[in-house]
Amino acid sequence: MKKTWWKESVVYQIYPRSFQDSNGDGIGDIPGIISRLDYLQKLGVDVIWLCPVYESPNDDNGYDISNYQGIMDDFGTIEDWEELLEGLHQRGMKLIMDLVVNHSSDEHAWFVESRKSKDNPYRDYYIWRDSKNGGEPNNWASFFSGSAWKRDETTGQYFLHLFSSKQPDLNWENDKVRREVYDMMTWWLDKGIDGFRMDVINLISKIPELPDAAGDGKYNFGGEHFMNGPRIHEFLQEMNREVLSKYDVMTVGETPCVTPEEASLYVREDRGELSMVFQFELMDIDAGPGGKWNVTPWKLIDFKRIMSKWQVELDGKGWNSLFLNNHDQPRMVSRFGNDGAYRKESAKMLATLLHTLQGTPYIYQGEELGMTNVKFASMDDYRDIETINMFNEYLESGRSEADIMASIYSKGRDNARTPMQWDGKAHSGFTTGTPWLQVNPNYTEINVKESLEDPDSIFHYYRRLIELRKQHEVIVYGHYELLLEEDEHIYAYTRTLEDERLLVILNFDEEPVTFELPETVVYESAEVLIGNYVLPAGASVRRMELRPYEAQVLKLK
The missing domain is CATH 3.90.400.10 (Oligo-1,6-glucosidase; Domain 2)
Known part of the structure; x- marks a missing residue:
């Protein structure tokens, strides 16, 4: 497999409106990000993905762009942006920008x-x-x-x-539109950025006849007519040929509803399209028949099956992106861990998973602190257009307000968009004014200041995970093999690269469970690389009593 800098990197996603406000208007901005670059450097991340900062009326928090080559007044100026890029490059970090061209x-x-x-x-x-x-x-x-x-x-x-x-x-069938997009991309790349995250990029090619969607509702999801459309690969290969291939950059395409087979068409190295894609199969694991708002319990066996499928089927063909939350998804410790009694343990366990699989890990701002979902008492406190539209539509259809709010508490996008929690002072140090979206009330316990001072914090655990990826090539490039496929509590796997081998053991349960290593895994010695609990002296890897949400990564010889 070809070795590249972006395969070996860890990416940190910044949602600028909620990261750091510098001028007291309650809205995060670019000078605010600049003031926190040393924090990001201390964490050890390699690449910053900056969500849209372009000129926008802000109907969908910046994903509605009115000028692709200007900066929104809320966020600062193009000079501020240039200072940000220079500050990142000086610290050895790279910058990828959001590309919103559907x-x-x-x-x-x-x-x-x-x-x-x-x-x-x-x-x-x-x-x-x-x-x-x-x-x-x-x-x-x-x-x-x-x-x-x-x-x-x-x-x-x-x-x-x-x-x-x-x-x-936009009408991508029009070659003038494509030329405008390519010229705009070139303009940003010539300014020195290091790549793009491409918003819903697999939607840009529609079946020209725009046929009706299947379904018996008044309006029905028509994805079969506009997802992975007839000319999508032609368009991306043209984009690569005209623009991307001329620079040493990384690209990640947001591609909802792709299978591993479809994803390989986007990311196979011989096809000249994208570096990697975001796929959302795991993000649908708790969605019932009614879609994302119909929240249903998820099972670890399904979780492992989905993760393993992508690890195995893309191995040697293309590259995975690794994430469990982002600006559109709920907080991962609330969704897949335990944000109460075992918040620290489960946050570290989930981080261990993300940082020991094959692919590029993405950290969403605040994840490294174990930030949680929020439960605002009133809809007046919510800002997300998707959430507000859903609330009104469901209320009209007869669903109870309590039932709708339960769905929002689980899956609403504002869970991820509450301001970054810097310290225990007013508004958690995010702003001296009134924040555009309220800070999660738990900021007095969960914040950067507390995390930096606590040597056992989630933040410092992330630092060690990031360091380990740089020290052990097997974590980046090793082959993945799932163990204990049918176990309902434990997620365990090996990573192997030539004669180097890791064993990863994760307890997804709040109860203690017993791990037994399959006889097929033969080893002479085991060295602990990282864990969220200290292993007792003389503990046997063959049979291990795992504590709640325990994670251990061992190097086998």
Whole structure:
């Protein structure tokens, strides 16, 4: 397997609105990030992924971009951004930017022109259609509820918006659109960035006829007509040829609903498309028949099956991205661990998993502190458009408010977007003003200051995990083999690279369990590389009594 810097890196995701405010307006900003670069360097991460900081009306927290080459006033100036890039590079870290080109804002100059008339030169930059049978052109549902179409009064036609109605989809069939995107990407790469995270990139190629979606609702999910569409690989190979191949960069594509087989088409090194993709199969593990808001209990056997499938099927073909939370997902310690009595132990156990698999680990801001989900008492405290739309829609359909709030507490995107918890002072040191979204009330116990001072903290455990990846190539490139496939409490596996071999043992339960090493795993000695509990003297790897959420990584010889 080809060795590259991005395979050996650990990425830290910053959601700028919630990271650090520098001017007291309650909104995190670029100067705030600059003030915390030494903290990121101390953690040991290699790459920063910066969520959108571009000019935007902020309908979807910056994922509705009105100018791809300008910085939103809330976040600072292009000069601030240049100082951030320089500060990262000086500290030996790299920067990847969010690329949001499935859609723009309806306030982007292209769309302002496009909606003026049917014969405007920019009309074909977006996807316009006539009404069908007096209604929308088809029955597609928006990801954010309701129809994926909006009628525009100026011309009487509808435009497609798979997300918010303020996020019209770009028409990638138009080669002028693609040229504009490639020119914009080149502009940022020439400024010195180190790559892109590509928002919902597998949605850019739609079946041209835009047929109706299957289903019996008024509006139905039409993913079969716009996910991994007919020209997606042609477009990405063209993007790579025209732009990406000319720079030493990493790319990660957000690709919902891909299988390992489909993912390999995006990431195989002989195809010239992307470095890696984000896939979300694991993120659906607790979604019931009604989708993500229909929260159902998840099982470790299913968790292991999904993780193992991706580890095995991409091995030698392409590269995995490793994450358990991000700006769109709930906090991982609340979802997959125990954010109460065993918050520290389970956060460290989950971190051990992410940092000992094959792939590039992604840390979402605050994860390294064990930040948790939040339970705001009122909908007035929530800011996420998806959550607010869902609440109103479900309330109208007759679901009880208590039932809806339980779903939001489990899966709402604002769980991840509460401000970063820096210290125990007012608003946790995030701002001197009123934060745009309330700080999680547990900030007095869970914060950076407390974590740095505690040698046994989650933060310092992350530091050691990151150091281990740099010291042991087997953690990066080793082959993965699952052990105890049917065990409902223990996740155990080996990683092997030539004559180097690791054994990873993880207890996903709050009760003690007994681990028995399969006889097929032969070894002469075992050295502990890291663990969230101290192993008793003389403990046997063959049979080990695991404490609640215990994690051990051993080097076998």
